[in-house]
Amino acid sequence: MTLLQMKGITKRFDGVVANDGISLSVNSGEIHALMGENGAGKSTLMNILYGLLKPDAGEILVDGKAMDFTNPLGAIAAGIGMVHQTFRQFPDLTVWENLVFQNEPRRGPLVSADAARDFVRRLGSRHGLEIDPDSRVRDLAVGIRQRLEILKALSREARILILDEPTAVLTPQERDGLFTAMRELASKGMALILVTHKIPEVIAITDQITVMRDGRVSGTLVTKETSEAEIIKAMVGRNVPPTIAAKVTSDAEPMLSVKELSVRRAGVTIVDAVSFDVRPGEIVGIAGVSGNGQPQLISAVMGLESATGAVSIGDQDISRFPIARRRAAGISYVPEDRHLTGTAPAASIAENIVFGTHRHAAASSKGFLRKDAIRAQARKLIERFRVKAASEQLPIGSLSGGNMQKVVIAREVEHGSPLIIVEEPTRGVDVGAIEFIHQTLIAERDKGRAILVVSSDLTELLALSDRILVMFEGRINARLTGSDMNEETVGRWMMGGAETR
Amino acid sequence: MIAAALDTKSRLAAILFSIVAAVLLGGLVVGLTGANPISVYLEIAKGAVLGRGLDETLARSVPLVGMALAAAIALRAGLVNLGGDGQMLIGGLAAALVALYVPVPGVARAVLALAAAICAGGLYAWLAAILQLSLGIPFLIASLLFSYIARGLTSYLVRYPLRDPATGMPETYRVASGARLPAHIFDLPVSMAMIVMAVVAIVIVVNDRSGVNGFEWRMTGLNARFAQYSGVNLSRQTQRVAFLSGALAGLVGALLILGQQYRFTDGALLAPGYTWSGLMAAVLAMASPIATIVASVFFAALQVGGFSMERALGLPAVLTWVLQALIILCLAARPILFRKR
Numbered sequence: 043m044t045l046l047q048m049k050g051i052t053k054r055f056d057g058v059v060a061n062d063g064i065s066l067s068v069n070s071g072e073i074h075a076l077m078g079e080n081g082a083g084k085s086t087l088m089n090i091l092y093g094l095l096k097p098d099a100g101e102i103l104v105d106g107k108a109m110d111f112t113n114p115l116g117a118i119a120a121g122i123g124m125v126h127q128t129f130r131q132f133p134d135l136t137v138w139e140n141l142v143f144q145n146e147p148r149r150g151p152l153v154s155a156d157a158a159r160d161f162v163r164r165l166g167s168r169h170g171l172e173i174d175p176d177s178r179v180r181d182l183a184v185g186i187r188q189r190l191e192i193l194k195a196l197s198r199e200a201r202i203l204i205l206d207e208p209t210a211v212l213t214p215q216e217r218d219g220l221f222t223a224m225r226e227l228a229s230k231g232m233a234l235i236l237v238t239h240k241i242p243e244v245i246a247i248t249d250q251i252t253v254m255r256d257g258r259v260s261g262t263l264v265t266k267e268t269s270e271a272e273i274i275k276a277m278v279g280r281n282v283p284p285t286i287a288a289k290v291t292s293d294a295e296p297m298l299s300v301k302e303l304s305v306r307r308a309g310v311t312i313v314d315a316v317s318f319d320v321r322p323g324e325i326v327g328i329a330g331v332s333g334n335g336q337p338q339l340i341s342a343v344m345g346l347e348s349a350t351g352a353v354s355i356g357d358q359d360i361s362r363f364p365i366a367r368r369r370a371a372g373i374s375y376v377p378e379d380r381h382l383t384g385t386a387p388a389a390s391i392a393e394n395i396v397f398g399t400h401r402h403a404a405a406s407s408k409g410f411l412r413k414d415a416i417r418a419q420a421r422k423l424i425e426r427f428r429v430k431a432a433s434e435q436l437p438i439g440s441l442s443g444g445n446m447q448k449v450v451i452a453r454e455v456e457h458g459s460p461l462i463i464v465e466e467p468t469r470g471v472d473v474g475a476i477e478f479i480h481q482t483l484i485a486e487r488d489k490g491r492a493i494l495v496v497s498s499d500l501t502e503l504l505a506l507s508d509r510i511l512v513m514f515e516g517r518i519n520a521r522l523t524g525s526d527m528n529e530e531t532v533g534r535w536m537m538g539g540a541e542t543r
Numbered sequence: 544m545i546a547a548a549l550d551t552k553s554r555l556a557a558i559l560f561s562i563v564a565a566v567l568l569g570g571l572v573v574g575l576t577g578a579n580p581i582s583v584y585l586e587i588a589k590g591a592v593l594g595r596g597l598d599e600t601l602a603r604s605v606p607l608v609g610m611a612l613a614a615a616i617a618l619r620a621g622l623v624n625l626g627g628d629g630q631m632l633i634g635g636l637a638a639a640l641v642a643l644y645v646p647v648p649g650v651a652r653a654v655l656a657l658a659a660a661i662c663a664g665g666l667y668a669w670l671a672a673i674l675q676l677s678l679g680i681p682f683l684i685a686s687l688l689f690s691y692i693a694r695g696l697t698s699y700l701v702r703y704p705l706r707d708p709a710t711g712m713p714e715t716y717r718v719a720s721g722a723r724l725p726a727h728i729f730d731l732p733v734s735m736a737m738i739v740m741a742v743v744a745i746v747i748v749v750n751d752r753s754g755v756n757g758f759e760w761r762m763t764g765l766n767a768r769f770a771q772y773s774g775v776n777l778s779r780q781t782q783r784v785a786f787l788s789g790a791l792a793g794l795v796g797a798l799l800i801l802g803q804q805y806r807f808t809d810g811a812l813l814a815p816g817y818t819w820s821g822l823m824a825a826v827l828a829m830a831s832p833i834a835t836i837v838a839s840v841f842f843a844a845l846q847v848g849g850f851s852m853e854r855a856l857g858l859p860a861v862l863t864w865v866l867q868a869l870i871i872l873c874l875a876a877r878p879i880l881f882r883k884r
Contacts, residue, residue, distance in 0.1 A: 152832045366774030375772065386765035397762050398773035401755055410753045451689070 044106075044232040045070040046122075046202050051100035053086055060086040061097070062257040068202070068233040068250070068339025073224060074322075075244040076237045077266070078254035079277055080473030081442050084237050087254070088204055092124045093117035104202070124204040127211075129187050133180035135252070137173055137190055138162045143195055158504045165197055170226045182333065185216030192223070203227065204235045209243055214500065214533035221247050226484065239277070239473065241270050242501070253277055278474050294322045295356075297372075297461050297492035298343070303351035304419050305338045305516075312338045313349065314516035320492040322460065327507030328496040331536050335516040336496050337378060340465055344368060344375055355461060374454035378465035378496075380443075384450045387439025391431055392420035395453045427452040428478065444475030451479055455486055462486060463494045470504060480506060500529060500536075514538050554829060557874060559803045563828075565869035572865060578858055579826050587863065590851020591844035598732055602803075603815075605740045605842040609795035610821030611828075611839035612747055617788040618830040619751065620760035621767055622781065626671055626686025629693035634664035635800045636697050636794020639807040640705075642718040642800070649721020656722065657739075657797050664793015665786040667693065672785035682785065690777040698809050707806070714808035724802035732813035743791065749834045760784060764830070792818070816864075822844070823871050842867055 046068045053061040060083045068074045078084045089095040091102065093111030102109045104120045111117045112122075131140050131344060138158045147157035162175040171189050171378040179187060188208060195203055205224075209217045224234055224247060236248060244251060253261035253276035261276030296319035305313035313335045320326045330336050342349035345365045352361045357372045363371065385394045396405050396416045405416050420434035428447045431441055438446055447468065454462060467483065470474040483506060487493050497503050503510055510527050512520040512535040520535035570580035588594050610627050617624040624630075641656040671685035702713040724735040750757040763770040763780060771777050794811055804811055820842050828834030849863030 344772075364774075364776065365772070366776065369774050377772055383766075383768045385764050386769050388765050389762060392760065395760070397769075400758055406755050409755050411755060411758055413753065525604075 043070045044068070045104065045142075047103040048087070048091065049103070051087060051090060051102075053090060053095060053097050055510075059257050061090070063100070064254070064257075066252050066259075068235060070201075070231045071228050072250060073228050073234045073236060073248045075248040075251040076235055077239055077241075077244060077251060077273065077277060078260075079239065079444075079474070081472070082254040082277075083257040084254055085206075086257075088124070088206065088235070088237060091226075091391045092122060093115065094203065098211040116467055118198050118200070121199060121201040121203070122204070123200030125188065125191045125195060125200060125206065125208060129191050131179050131187065131190065133178075133365075135179060136175065137177050137179060138175035140179055140190060141165075141175075141194055145197070161197075162193070165193055169193070169196055169223070169230075171196075171223055177515070183216070184211045185213070185219060187282070188212070188216075189218065189223070200232070202233045202235070204237065206237045207239075208236070209238070209240065211332060211498070213536050215537055216384050217243070241273055244273065245270065250454050255279060266366075274473065276508075278472075278542050294393050295321065297322050297356060298313055298494065299354050300343060300351040303339065303342055303349055303353065305335070305347055305349045312516055315351070316513075316516075316518055317351075318463065318511055318518060318521075320494050322490045322492050323487060324489050324508045325493040325495055325506050327510045328513060328533060329500060329503050329510050329532050329536055330496070330513035332498055334513045336513050337465070339513070340463060340496060343463065344373070366381045369457075369459070372459045372461055374457045374459040374462045376450055376454050376462070376464040376467065378469075380446050380450050381439070385438050385446065388437050390435050391424065391429075391438045391441070391449055392417050392434040394449060395420045395423060395434075395456075399457065423449070423452040423456060427482070442472070444471040447471050447479065448477075450511060455482060459491075461492045461494070463496075465496045466499075467495060467497065467506075468499070469497075476502075500532060504529065504532070512536055545771035550769075558827060558834075561870050561873035563702045564873040565866055567861065568869050568873075569866045573858070573862065576858070583856060583858060583862070586852035586855045587845065587848035588863040589848070590855070591848030593685075595709075596847055596851060600840070600844045601736070601737065603847055604840045605734070605736045605802075606795045606799055606815070607820055607824070608744060608836055609740055609798070610817040611790055611824040611835045612744060612821075612832060613788045613791040613795070614818075614822045614825035615828065615830045615832055615835040616747060616751075616760070616791070617784055618825055619757075619832075620780065620784040621762050621764040622672075622784055622788070623683040624667060624668065624686050624785070624788045625683055625822070626689050626789070627821065628813055629686070629690030630664040630667050630789040630792035631812055632690075632693040632697045633667045633796070633817065634810050635658035635796025636700065636776070636807055637663035637793065638797030638800050639715050639718065641704075642722040643716055643763065649719065650883045652719075652722040653724060653801060656801060657794065660793040660797030662793075664796065665790030666677045668789020669782055672782050676781060682781075686785075694813075697807070699809070701807055701809050705807075712808055713813075715806045717806045718801060719730045722801065723805060724798065726802065734802055736798040739794070739798060743794070744832070744836055748836075751832045812836045815846075820867065823867055824870055827874060860875060 044067055048064060048066040051061050051064040052059070064087055066359065067245055076084050090097050093114045093116050096112070102111070109120055138155070141162050142158045146153045147161060149153060159175040160175065165174040171193055173186060173189055173193065179190065208220060212220060230235055238244060248265050251261070251263040251265055251268065251273065252259060253263065253273065255277060263272065285397060298320040300315050302315045303313060304311060304315050316339055328336055338347055341347035343353055345363055345368045352359060354360060355373065359369050360371050369375065381387055396419065400406055400411065406412055417434055424431055424434060429445045429448050431445060438449060442451070464483065467479050471479065484494055495503065495506055504527055507527065510522045511518045512532060513523065514536065522532060549855040554856070566584070573580040573583050591600050591621070613627055614624055627883065636698060638656040641659045642652055645652055645655060647655065667689060668686060671682055671689050674680040674684040674685040701715055705715045707714060707716040725735045728738070729737060751761065759770065759775055759780065767777060795817065799812055800807055819841060824839035824842050825835050828838045845863045845866060849860035852858060853860040
């Protein structure tokens with residue numbers, strides 16, 4: 043039975059068509075994947091469905107009845123729920139307080155905590171999503187917080203549930219738990235829309251697939267009858283070969299060596315006596331569930347965070363250096379968030395490329411910038427890294443996520459430093475750019491550079507790394523090579539090690 | 544910063560739109576008082592550029608451009624300097640002290656006085672920056688509050704220890720004529736203060752467009768964390784930019800004392816409100832130095848025209864302040880007026 047139908051949805055922003063006559067139909071009991079690269083129009087479509095945006099044309103039918111949402115409240119009343127990528131929760135309140143917010147059971151003028159707790163327990167057991175009503179949300183693991191988010195939607199009698207990239211923050215084990223819950227909900231007659239660009243999970247769990255490209259539907263597929271190659275083709279419009287990284291072992295002298303590095307903040311040890319090496323010609327991956335000290339470890343290596351312990355590049359001890367001298371000693375660094383720390387989005391592409399090396403002779407002389415040389419260099423990199431940009435003078439923030447990330451990678455690779463540290467190389471980047479960035483990193487490794495990659499995407503780490511270090515509660519609790527580098531084993535260590543099984 | 548991501552074209556459109564909207568709203572205000580808006584605007588325009596008006600506009604542009612650029616270079620690097628008043632006072636006082644009491648020949652005394660003002664204003668702003676860097680007191684707040692300290696301090700000094708008992712006013716002695724800045728050079732309608740300010744303005748514009756330092760400051764203003772990650776020493780840069788911003792404000796104080804007022808009179812430096820007009824010009828120009836200069840000359844003309852209009856029509860010149868404020872308000876309102884759903 044068709045529960046949701048979207049017909050001919052069209053939405054323009056300043057003349058740019060974000061959705062062009064999109065039709066989508068989801069049956070009750072079905073898990074439906076909505077796929078597409080960044081900028082394909084998935085978010086626009088889902089925001090229209092959830093009442094956050096108004097379509098220019100087209101109609102939405104729930105149970106065959108035409109709907110006209112002016113805000114999310116209308117969508118919620120029609121039985122549509124959304125689990126956002128970033129949770130909308132009060133971290134300092136308890137689970138039950140979060141769940142009954144704006145819908146509180148009352149006893150006279152007061153909130154009845156007992157009734158609320160009872161409500162949470164019943165809701166949880168009805169859907170197989172049990173959760174302790176009295177836990178404080180900030181203390182919960184990410185997977186449980188997501189469960190709370192799903193329960194919030196269910197508490198409002200949602201029959202259509204949109205999940206926006208729900209697995210981005212989860213460990214493999216948490217992800218499996220989520221999938222079980224999703225199947226359970228579907229079996230009770232709900233319709234689920236899974237927004238994602240991860241192909242393996244689409245194949246693992248969904249029934250139907252709608253693929254979007256450039257604001258249009260580029261493929262409507264039945265999961266059982268399709269293949270990975272067919273999905274990729276619908277997403278990018280051409281065939282992409284899978285990444286193959288030959289695993290190499292290196293026994294050269296370490297390029298980066300970290301000894302007993304610790305970071306403490308307000309008495310809490312965030313990075314706990316971490317030691318490791320990265321050698322020329324190898325990619326070392328750091329895995330871990332977010333919140334286990336990975337960003338602080340990298341900040342400490344870069345000199346952005348005060349730390350105890352030793353960091354050296356080659357035989358030079360750089361532990362006391364500020365970031366500028368660490369970079370000069372031979373580190374290139376691609377930070378985690380390209381908008382926050384990797385670029386100045388309002389500045390031009392050329393300015394973003396030269397910044398950091400603008401005092402070198404190639405970019406300036408006697409305190410004045412050599413603008414022609416800077417622009418020429420930017421044009422060269424734009425071409426070599428196949429960045430889709432009309433001009434090097436455009437603000438870098440006007441580029442798509444993938445192209446912006448390519449510029450950042452290009453800048454850092456071009457420094458020619460013997461060590462490259464990359465945080466989240468392809469977060470929020472489209473399939474074509476992921477491929478290109480991976481190839482670039484592998485090519486740089488093959489040239490003999492030492493590369494350290496931190497990523498929350500395990501598939502990416504497994505594809506790139508020659509060795510994987512797993513961080514848990516501020517320590518490296520596993521160093522994995524060879525056949526141990528598989529999802530199962532890495533995932534188990536990410537959860538704390540063998541004893542959790 | 545307001546709409547920092549806007550490109551140049553839409554920024555210009557936004558500024559023009561705000562000016563037009565402000566003129567219309569201002570006209571409405573004038574109309575409500577029963578006067579004819581068109582003749583008011585005509586008088587303002589005539590008064591600003593015709594006859595002596597042009598000279599007055601140019602003279603008023605010097606301090607206004609100076610204070611606007613002082614605000615703009617800080618704003619460009621992500622610092623909000625609200626302490627222009629204090630830095631100007633301290634700079635002006637330093638200039639007056641050197642010009643009055645340092646026993647060197649005339650011209651050398653003037654040069655020393657300017658240098659003293661630059662150092663004093665700069666150090667005064669630098670102190671506020673140090674408070675931000677060491678104690679976490681925001682520069683915006685510290686610089687503003689330092690103005691009150693400067694006001695109290697200078698007011699006390701010119702009322703008691705430095706007072707010229709011959710006048711009935713709280714003011715210092717007059718600066719010897721040898722140490723004053725000439726109001727006319729080679730009998731041209733160009734003062735020494737204008738030349739000094741023109742040189743400063745050119746240096747700032749060139750540094751912003753092609754200087755390595757200007758580039759670092761601008762990138763820091765656009766994204767301080769990116770600048771830090773790329774190796775900029777933010778603490779050192781904050782101190783440097785604060786010093787330069789304050790130094791320029793101090794220089795403005797000295798130019799006013801040595802080129803116009805010839806003595807430090809309590810309240811005289813602040814009465815025309817150069818700091819706040821300058822801040823508004825810098826905000827209107829979104830801290831681009833060239834646009835800041837254009838905006839502050841425009842404001843100077845508006846103010847001079849306002850006085851002329853007051854003389855001609857008897858309407859208060861405060862109207863031009865209303866106009867200035869309306870322009871900024873419209874500019875701030877613009878992005879929301881046109882926000883799309």
